[in-house]
Amino acid sequence: MFRTAFRSAARSAAIRTSAAGASRRAYATTQPPKSSNTGALVGIAALVAGGAGYYFYSQNEVAPKLQTAEDATRAVKEHKVDYQKVYKEIAELLASEASEAYEDGSYGPVIVRLAWHASGTYDKETGTGGSNGATMRFAPESDHGANAGLKVARDALEPIKQANPWISYSDLWTLAGTCAIQELSLGNVKVPWRPGRQDKDVAACTPDGRLPDASKEQKHLRGIFYRMGFNDQEIVLLSGAHALGRCHTDRSGFDGPWTFSPTVLTNAYYQLLKSEKWSWKKWDGPKQFIDDGSRSLMMLPTDMALIKDKEFKKWVDIYAADEKRFFEDFGKVFTTLMELGVPFPVESKPITFDAINA
Ligand code: HEM
Known part of the structure; x- marks a missing residue:
């Protein structure tokens, strides 16, 4: 209700x-000026x-009518x-009939995943990848297994790009992820966002394998996220985004949502990790967990690693117990994620948007 x-x-x-x-x-x-x-x-x-x-x-790619x-x-x-204005248009998209007609009633989760996959390719050693570039517009990156299904989000955002041709795709996608987090948390999470990303061409596509493999556990998670410059606390925090959305058999092969309210960002992911009894799902698909209670929720092996590993578990306990802290810390870490690999112009300043649907 x-x-x-x-x-x-x-x-x-x-x-x-x-x-x-x-x-x-x-x-x-786009029209040539007449006078x-x-x-x-x-x-x-x-x-x-x-x-x-x-x-x-x-x-700017086209001259406005002046x-x-x-x-x-x-x-x-x-x-x-x-x-x-662009933030507002994205928020309107999230509340649109097309979005409501999409699964669970929102494009929000798949847009968050687009923004994260565009950013999470960052390698701090080589300075390659990250949100600066939006190279997922091109094959081979768009065809990487981890990016299956993200065309839905790219296509949903395209009319906003067409209406605002001056904004780069890299800024648009990260602003869209930012907007989705704020709107789906009903204004509880504030994500300061800075403009200034430049799109790159196909030559800057990142190699396959930079995003996490859900079938693995803590060692793999640390390898992937330390490469981006994150620590254990931040790995647990970022994983809290799995309060949103679901897995699809025709995308990742996994199936089902993590929480009962996949279009509202809360700390439910941590609470369910702790409160439910999880067992291996018996099915003809990749290894994943199912909750013994409702038998409608799922966890990936990488999710379960967060309660298996003592260092990670410490943070799961903290965020399960303190939703306010989760909201505060998540906003900050999501900003960091959206800024990976971006050489911002000196004059760029963070903008904090007010959630429209709060
Ligand atoms: C920790 C390592 C992670 C792994 C192994 C992982 C893996 C996955 C997988 C397998 C899916 C299902 C894709 C599908 O079948 O459609 C998924 C969905 C999703 N992931 Fe992650 N993910 C990770 C981290 C993150 C992070 C850091 C974020 C954002 C901050 C995030 C946000 C999401 C969202 C919102 C969805 C739902 C998408 C939808 O409903 O279409 N994930 N993730």
Whole structure:
């Protein structure tokens, strides 16, 4: 019922903003400027852009329609660097009918997974991979086994990219992950986010095998996450995202959700890890765990490693007992994840968005 109330509030928010959204999108269409003083207007736009000019020139792929000086100013203010507007469009997507019609009623979990897989390829030794690049747009990276199913999220976000061609895919995907975490936690998790990622071409695709293999345990988890620069506490924290979403037999081969509320981010993942009795699922699929109680939940071998390993377990206990702390710490670590491998411009500053559906 809580979820229904949340959805209907979200829907009315989407309806409330749809008229304004439609006019903004129309404004952003690609058309050559008509008037003879176009050059002057573009000049004004560049001047107004000021510090934001970095994005204006390096990331804009199409010229906006600039017919008056007012248009030019508005283009800069509302279209070139208005991340709040993009955040809102993503939140509207999450509350849209298409999202509600998707499994469990939300694109949120698969969008979180897209943002994490785009970032979690980072290797701190070589400085390669990470969220800067959005190379999962290209094969071979899009075809890596770990990325199966993420086309759903990339496609869902594409209209927002088309409406805001100035934003890089790398910024869009990480902003979308950030938005999904904030919205699905009903505003409980704050994720400061910085713009400035640049898309790279196919040559920057990362090799297969950089993301974790769910069939393995603590040694593998440490190998993968230490390579990104994370510690034990952060491995446990990040795994808490499995409160969201589910596994699919046609993507990873695993099956089922981790929690009873896969579209709301809470600390339920840690509580269930501890409170349920987990046994190997008897089925014709990869080795995974099933809860003895409801027989509807699952855990991966990597999830169970968090209560098998003493160091990890310490943090599971802390986050199971203290949801407020989980919310606070998770927001920080998710920001770090979204920033892996990004050489931010000096002028970039974190932006904290207000959740729209809180
Ligand atoms: C600790 C190592 C991790 C392993 C081995 C792992 C593995 C998996 C697997 C096998 C799936 C199911 C994919 C499918 O069949 O659709 C999945 C889904 C998911 N993962 Fe992870 N994951 C890990 C860490 C993370 C992290 C760090 C995050 C985010 C911070 C995350 C967020 C998600 C989400 C939200 C889903 C649900 C996607 C959906 O519902 O479509 N995972 N993960």
